[in-house]
Every structure is written in C-alpha cells, then in structure tokens.
Amino acid sequence: MAVSEGREERSRPTIWGIGVRQVVYMALGAALYGGLSYLTNILQLPATSNVSFRPGIVIPLFFGVVFGPWVGLFTGGVGNFLGDYISGYGVYWNWDVGNGIIGLIAGLALYFTWGRYYRVASIVTAEIFGVVGILVGLGFAAYSDIWVSKYNFAAATGNFVPAALSDLINGIILLPILLVAYNAATRRMGRG
Amino acid sequence: MLINFPYIDRDSPVHRLDTRAKFILLLAYGFAVAQTSNFWLMLGGFILAAYYYKQAHLKWSETKRAWYLIIALNVMIIFVNYFLSGGAVVQGVDLPRHQHVLYYLPFLGLKGHFPFIGPTPLLISVESITFMITQGLRNFSIALFAIPIPYTTNPSDIGIAFKRMGLPDKFAYAVDLSFRFLPTVARDFGTTLDAQRARGFEIDKLRGGIFTKIARLAPMVVPVVIGSIVGAEDIISAMELRCFGVGKRTWFTELHARRIDKIIITLSIAGFFAITLLNILGNYYATGFLHVLHVQGIPAFLAP
Numbered sequence: 026m027a028v029s030e031g032r033e034e035r036s037r038p039t040i041w042g043i044g045v046r047q048v049v050y051m052a053l054g055a056a057l058y059g060g061l062s063y064l065t066n067i068l069q070l071p072a073t074s075n076v077s078f079r080p081g082i083v084i085p086l087f088f089g090v091v092f093g094p095w096v097g098l099f100t101g102g103v104g105n106f107l108g109d110y111i112s113g114y115g116v117y118w119n120w121d122v123g124n125g126i127i128g129l130i131a132g133l134a135l136y137f138t139w140g141r142y143y144r145v146a147s148i149v150t151a152e153i154f155g156v157v158g159i160l161v162g163l164g165f166a167a168y169s170d171i172w173v174s175k176y177n178f179a180a181a182t183g184n185f186v187p188a189a190l191s192d193l194i195n196g197i198i199l200l201p202i203l204l205v206a207y208n209a210a211t212r213r214m215g216r217g
Numbered sequence: 218m219l220i221n222f223p224y225i226d227r228d229s230p231v232h233r234l235d236t237r238a239k240f241i242l243l244l245a246y247g248f249a250v251a252q253t254s255n256f257w258l259m260l261g262g263f264i265l266a267a268y269y270y271k272q273a274h275l276k277w278s279e280t281k282r283a284w285y286l287i288i289a290l291n292v293m294i295i296f297v298n299y300f301l302s303g304g305a306v307v308q309g310v311d312l313p314r315h316q317h318v319l320y321y322l323p324f325l326g327l328k329g330h331f332p333f334i335g336p337t338p339l340l341i342s343v344e345s346i347t348f349m350i351t352q353g354l355r356n357f358s359i360a361l362f363a364i365p366i367p368y369t370t371n372p373s374d375i376g377i378a379f380k381r382m383g384l385p386d387k388f389a390y391a392v393d394l395s396f397r398f399l400p401t402v403a404r405d406f407g408t409t410l411d412a413q414r415a416r417g418f419e420i421d422k423l424r425g426g427i428f429t430k431i432a433r434l435a436p437m438v439v440p441v442v443i444g445s446i447v448g449a450e451d452i453i454s455a456m457e458l459r460c461f462g463v464g465k466r467t468w469f470t471e472l473h474a475r476r477i478d479k480i481i482i483t484l485s486i487a488g489f490f491a492i493t494l495l496n497i498l499g500n501y502y503a504t505g506f507l508h509v510l511h512v513q514g515i516p517a518f519l520a521p
Contacts, residue, residue, distance in 0.1 A: 043387050045456045049449050051391040056398035057442060060406060080434045084442065099388065103395055111399070113223040113283040115363025116243060173251050174294065175308060175352050179301035198431045199438060206439045210447060 040093050040135045047096050054088035054100030054128075057081070059107025081108075082192040083199035085124060086158065089131030090151040090200070091140055091207060097128025101162070119173055123166025127192075130158030142204040155200055159192045222396075223279075223367045231273035232369045235478035236378035238485075239370060242269075243362045245485035249492040250355050253510040254310045256347055259354040266361035273365040283364050291356045295349050300324070304339035307348040310513050316342040317520045343520045347513050372396045377468050386466045402445065409440045 061081030085104060089097020102125025109115060134154035138147040167185035170176045176184075231239070250262055277284075299306045303326055307316075319341050326337025376393025380386065413436050456462075474482070492510070499511040 052394035
C-alpha cells in the first residue's frame with residue numbers, strides 16, 4: 026500500500042486532481058484564512074489603502090504547498106472573499122484573485138517537494154514558492170487597481186510595498202513552523 | 218469568540234433579488250466603470266448605485282463600520298494618488314493641450330539632479346479636480362453595489378449561486394462548506410486562545426521585535442490549523458462513505474430567478490458589452506458620440 030501510494034503521489038494528475046480530500050481542505054483553508062483575516066483586520070498598516078497586518082497569509086501558503094495548487098488558489102481567493110464578507114466590507118474581485126494567485130503559485134512547490142517537508146531543502150523550496158506567490162499575487166492585486174480605481178503607478182506601489190513586506194515577513198517566519206508542526210502531526214497519525 | 222455573519226433577514230427589494238443577479242450586477246458594473254472617466258456617465262452610475270443601495274433598506278447603524286472604512290479609504294486613495302502623481306493625476310481621457318489651471322500648490326518633488334529633491338508645484342486644474350471627483354464617484358458607486366451583498370444575502374445561497382453561474386460542482390460545494398466551517402473555526406480560535414492564556418500566552422502583550430512577535434503568534438495559529446486538519450479527516454471519511462463526487466450532485470436549496478432577476482442580469486451584461494464596445498470604438502473615432510468614454514465631459518463654461 027505504501028509503495029503504491031508513493032507511486033500514486035508522484036504524478037502530475039495527482040497534483041492537479043480534486044478529490045474529496047482536496048474539497049474539504051479547500052473549504053477548511055478558506056474558513057481558516059477568512060476567520061483569521063477577520064480577526065486581524067483591525068491591525069492596519071500605514072499605507073495609501075486598506076492593508077492590514079495579516080499573519081493569516083501563512084494559511085494559503087501552507088495549504089498550497091501541502092495540498093496542491095487548487096487548494097492554495099481556493100484558500101487564498103475564497104478565504105479573502107470570506108474575510109471581507111464577514112467583515113461587511115463587500116466584494117472586491119481583484120484582491121480576491123490576487124490572494125488566490127498567492128496560494129496557486131505556492132502550490133506549484135508540489136512539483137519539487139511532493140507535499141513532503143521532512144528536509145530543510147524542501148522547506149526552503151516551499152518558502153521560495155511562497156515568496157514568489159506573494160510578490161506575484163499582491164502585485165496583481167495592487168497594480169490592477171491602476172485599471173479598476175484609476176490609481177497611478179506610484180499610488181499602486183504605495184499599496185503593494187507595505188502589503189508585500191508584511192506578508193513576506195509573516196509568511197517566511199510562520200510557514201516553516203507550521204510545516205514542522207504538520208510533519209509531527211502526520212507522523213502521529215501514521216500518515217507520514 | 219463568535220463570528221457572526223452580517224446577513225440581516227429582512228424583506229426588501231434587494232433581499233428578494235436572486236444572489237446571481239447581485240454578483241453579476243456588481244461585476245458588470247465594476248468592469249464597465251473601469252473603462253471610462255467620463256464625469257456624466259460616472260454620475261449616472263453613482264445615482265443608479267445609490268438607488269440600488271436605498272432599495273436594500275439597510276440602516277446606518279448596521280453598516281456604519283464598513284462605511285467608515287470605505288470613506289476613509291476612498292478619500293485617502295484620491296488625495297494620496299494626487300500627491301504621488303505630482304498633480305498629473307488625469308489618465309485614460311483626452312486632455313487639452315493646456316489644462317485650465319486654477320492654482321499651483323507649493324510642494325516638494327524629486328528632481329533629476331542634485332540635491333534630487335526640490336520645490337515642485339502641484340497643478341490644480343479644472344481637469345484634475347474633475348478627475349478626482351470622478352474617481353470618488355466611481356469608488357463610492359462600486360461600494361454601494363458591493364456592501365449590500367453580505368447584508369442581504371443568506372450565506373447558504375452563496376454556494377448554489379456560484380454553481381448556477383458555472384462554477385464546477387466541487388468548487389461550489391467547497392464554497393458552501395467553507396461558510397459552514399467558519400463558526401467551528403472561530404470557536405476553535407477562541408478555545409485555543411483561552412487555553413494558551415491559561416498557560417501565560419497573551420496575544421496583546423507580545424514582547425520583542427517584529428520578527429519575534431510574529432513567531433510568538435505561532436502558539437495561536439499552529440494548534441488551530443493542525444487541529445482543524447486532523448479533525449477534517451473524519452469529515453473526509455464521512456463524505457467518501459456517502460460517495461461524494463461519484464455522481465452529479467443535487468442541492469438542498471434551489472434558486473429560481475424571477476422576471477426582475479433576469480432583467481437585471483440581462484441589462485447588466487448588455488450594459489457591460491455596450492460600454493466595452495463604445496470604449497473600443499472610441500479609439501477609432503476622435504470626436505462625436507462614439508468617443509464619449511474618452512472625454513471627461515467638462516462643460517464649456519468651466520473649461521472655455
């Protein structure tokens with residue numbers, strides 16, 4: 026069983042496949058991200074726009090690198106939607122898409138790590154994909170406001186830089202902690 | 218710790234609207250107004266949005282928190298955008314060769330030579346003021362369409378609405394499930410926070426620099442995330458036992474679009490395509506009605 030499971034995991038369709046497990050983790054990740062975003066939305070960064078201090082950014086990163094790009098995309102996109110929804114702020118599609126891109130790109134780490142983070146090299150790989158995801162995702166969200174809200178480039182950069190810095194710091198510090206804790210939990214469950 | 222959905226169960230025209238109509242209206246309007254900075258079109262859109270918001274019958278006391286944020290955000294966006302652009306804020310519309318200057322605001326700006334910073338007066342013109350007003354109208358009108366959605370839409374209708382708008386079954390069900398997970402997650406956060414507090418962990422008294430403070434958030438974040446993942450195994454097993462995903466899924470709630478919902482959806486999509494077509498044609502016709510989206514529409518007596 027372990028051998029066939031190992032073979033089954035090492036395939037492209039498995040990385041992009043959506044089964045029952047992925048559906049549940051999508052929903053769970055979105056709820057965690059939305060809930061934590063709601064709780065920390067009161068912590069605002071000094072910037073040109075509404076950018077809050079979000080340790081919850083680690084959640085789309087974690088769910089992406091462990092469960093795949095679809096789970097990461099859903100966790101980031103729907104999670105951000107949920108956070109704004111329950112705060113009563115409404116729906117702002119470009120920031121939802123941007124957060125989804127963060128999780129999607131982080132999920133691409135699965136091509137190199139196969140969802141296993143027992144080695145430092147794998148954790149570093151996850152961090153690199155997380156950093157790229159944050160830069161691309163937040164870049165999309167912030168700079169799309171040039172078209173959506175008619176910002177100029179400097180104002181969009183004024184949105185992007187503090188948001189990216191905050192998310193990078195939160196993600197880089199909390200992601201390895203969460204991955205190590207997840208390893209320990211899966212070993213106890215006998216799934217490691 | 219509780220997370221309450223902002224949904225208010227009330228009978229209003231917007232409450233009775235199909236969820237799909239609300240989302241399509243918001244998206245179509247947002248994409249349409251992003252293509253123009255014509256003052257009169259934006260004013261028309263703002264009036265329409267204000268009428269829509271009024272039909273939601275929401276009280277100020279119920280939405281004031283969201284509106285405080287939106288107002289502060291939009292005012293900050295507009296003025297910071299003006300200062301960061303050095304007064305050259307107008308974009309996406311035809312500008313006259315010489316703007317109708319009202320005043321030059323003393324300010325500092327970057328220079329290309331030593332000392333690289335110096336006096337750079339900011340232009341205040343009829344065109345820039347019109348553009349800033351148009352920006353405000355745009356942002357507030359989008360907010361007037363966006364804010365009623367969480368207050369007038371039952372969360373259990375969101376998943377089925379996305380399904381009927383074409384999202385695959387599994388994604389739509391995941392949306393539905395995420396709303397159901399929210400109260401559980403919030404309860405877990407509260408329980409974990411209380412348990413950690415009993416062990417001396419105080420989230421509002423984290424010591425150290427920024428990096429240390431973030432690392433010290435781990436005792437709150439990690440147990441909730443890992444505990445939720447472990448707990449999800451039972452849900453996965455239950456769903457697999459019930460053959461989730463094997464066949465086409467039916468939904469407990471069914472959405473039935475009324476005539477008014479279909480009219481709103483049709484008009485929203487048609488309006489978006491009309492604006493898009495007009496925007497494209499405006500690049501080929503330098504004057505006349507077909508070019509209307511590319512001009513600000515300033516009356517002649519203000520800008521002779």
